[in-house]
Amino acid sequence: MSQLADQAQAWLDQDPDPVTKIELQALIDNHDEEDLASRFSTRLDFGTAGLRGELGAGPNRMNRVVVAQTALGLAEFLNTNRDTYLDPSGELSAVIGYDGRTNSDVFAMDSAEILSAAGIKTFLFSEMVPTPVAAFTGRRLGASLTVVVTASHNPPRDNGYKVYLGGPTGGSQLVPPQDREIANLITAISTKTTFQEIPKSKDFTLIGQPEINQYLDRAKTLVSLDESEIAKRSALRITHTALHGVGWKVVSPLLAAAGFRVLPVKLQAEPDPQFPTVAFPNPEEKGAMDLSFAEATSNDSDIILANDPDADRLAVAVRSGGGYQMLTGDQVGLLLANQLAPTSKAIANSIVSADLSALAKHYGVPYTQTLTGFKWISKVPDLGYGYEEALGYCVDPEYTPDKDGITAALVIAQMASDLKAQGKSLVDQIQDLAEKFGHVATGQVSLRVSDLSVIGKITSDLRANPPASIGDEAVLFEDYLARTDAMKTDALILSSNSIKIIVRPSGTEPKLKCYLQASATSKTAAAKLLEDLKTWADATLSALK
Structure with a gap:
């Protein structure tokens, strides 16, 4: 216990967060060896997905100290490999976004201050943004690094730190061996540098609505904005849930600009880190869609579009047989593949997703199955469309090199509208494609x-x-x-x-x-x-x- 207590005390001495200091002091006072061991016997592993874990004190939790160590590790990695990751202006640069989870804004601010002090030109979103907006902005600017503070669809007690690299990685998620190089730097920092000793600077640039508008302008190009097309789309009734996340403020103007009538699940439309109406803010989890089904029934909606809290995923439900049928990720993936393959140079999905060989052969387009994760899918040469069954769809990989539940929602809404005009639904289309492929x-x-x-x-x-x-x-x-x-x-x-x-x-x-x-x-x-x-x-x- 003495070693654990010493580690805990050393952490307490550098912890800048009064909430986690109180939490940790109580564990020390109560000699809670089991909990202390859980926090101090290891640390959160930095991998290709960055960090993700439970909020709390200690190296095996998400907190300001761990985030600061990670930000400094990323800065050291970029400075060590400077020539590889220079942006188009010949500088090292970073884009930082964050969602509505507990401490996301604090972690983002700490990161901006540390990266800026390390000589990296840093752009910090001044407001919460969906992960795809940050990824798009990083790719558009050619940033050396993009960070999004988010735990996506994890439980409320979690937070995370998602990382994209520029240079040869092209603004997509990092892959081995970069993740191990960065992890080793973070570990070394944790043994020799306290939070207070890490240099910090306010010399960063705030960004916000103009960058969101640039994302929206690009997204609108994915569907026709012909006046006659826009007029037809108002016949489709859509219910949308953001699951207490940050998607609604971007989905709403995008779908409205394309002519869609979208009714939000109001109790879930605004960001809330407590996620009060769901046990897990993941549309795949049982009960997460209950409010959406009720609202859609009341609104007589044709389809339900559900984004997870950081809006990089999309779930779809379709009115069918007096209720609503949830589509699987593979069904939505197939619908989008059929829509996008004819104009794509290549399509891809992961090994855990349904095989698209027959569809790819039909359209004469190269098809690749990759390892799990968009860190692999996004790197398929000439990719025009990629997906994986966990509700992740990349419909515009040239501009957003990751899954994007917002642009996917737009393309699905367009498909549903076109089908409704023919007296059909997405479910009918799935059956037609099954007969074909x-x-x-x-x-x-x-x-x-x-x-x-x-x-x-x-x-x-x-x-x-x-x-x-x-x-x-x-x-x-x-x-x-x-x-x-x-x-x-x-x-x-x-x-x-x-x-x-x-x-x-x-x-x-x-x-x-x-x-x-x-x-x-x-x-x-x-x-x-x-x-x-x-x-x-x-x-x-x-x-x-």
Whole structure:
């Protein structure tokens, strides 16, 4: 306990946040060894997704000290590799955005002061912005670095630090080995420099509405703004939820400019770090869409568009059979692929997403499946469209090199409007595409854990004893961790001609995920096969945990 207490006291001495100081002092006074060990026995891992974790005191939490160490580590990385990451003006530069979560604005300000003091020309958004707006701005300016303080769709107690690099990375998320280089710099800083010793400067530039307007101007080019087209779109009724995030203030003017009538779920339209109406602010989670369904029913809406709190993801629901049918990420991904592939030089999705080979062949467009994450999808040469099943769609990769739930909402709304004019819906279109390219049902079974070692145990057991069959299907087993090429990753794949199961740890949450795909000759048969896979996955995870 004495070592933990010493570490905690040293942290307390440098912590600039009165809230976390009080929290930590109470743990020290109460000799809470278990909680202190949770906070001080390790630190938040800086990876390709940056940082994400629970708010609180200590190196294994999100707080001002950890953020300051991270910002200084990024500054040292840029200065060490200066020539590689110079912006078009020949300087090192950074764009910083933030969402509406607890302390996001504070973390952003600390970062701006530290990067500025390190000689990096820094642009800080003066207001909360969606992640895609910050990513777009970083790409437009050719910034050396873009940071967004956000935990996306994580629980209210979390926050995060998302990082994009310029230079050869082109404003997209960083990939190995840069993440390890930066992580090592952060660790070194944490052992020798206190928060108070890190230089800070107010010599940064505030940006805001003009940059948001530039994003909107670009987004509007993705659909026709012909007056006759705009007039037709008012017939489509849309309900939108921002899930207490920052999406509404950008989605609203964009869709209005294109002629759409959009009614917000008012209780969820404005940013609120407590996310009071949902347990998890993730449209995929049970109950998160309940208010949206109620509002849409009341408004007689044709579709529901739901953004997660930082608006980089999009969920879609369609009026069907007296209620609303949630579309899967793969269904929305297919709709967008069919819309965008004809004008794309290349399309891509991740290995955990449904196969688009038949569609790509039909349109004569190159198709790539990448490792999970837009850090990989965005780097496919000549990419015109990319997606992954976790509600992430990149419809304008030249300008926003990441998933963007706002521009995706615009394109989906346009499709729904065009289909309504034909007396059809998005659900009808999905069925038509299934008849054309094959019936595929996809789903997911997840195991949320409090102890991350459980995930390691399950994957180790599966690697040691992979099943030879699932139901009546003989399956092939592939361990992507054993690969020696660029596709090496912590994932297990079980597959046959008609099924595919990918097992991998979540990159952002304490979850083990099983991605399920079932192919058959009809919609009913594919759905039945998917249910069988869900039953198998549930039973297997329960037996192994």
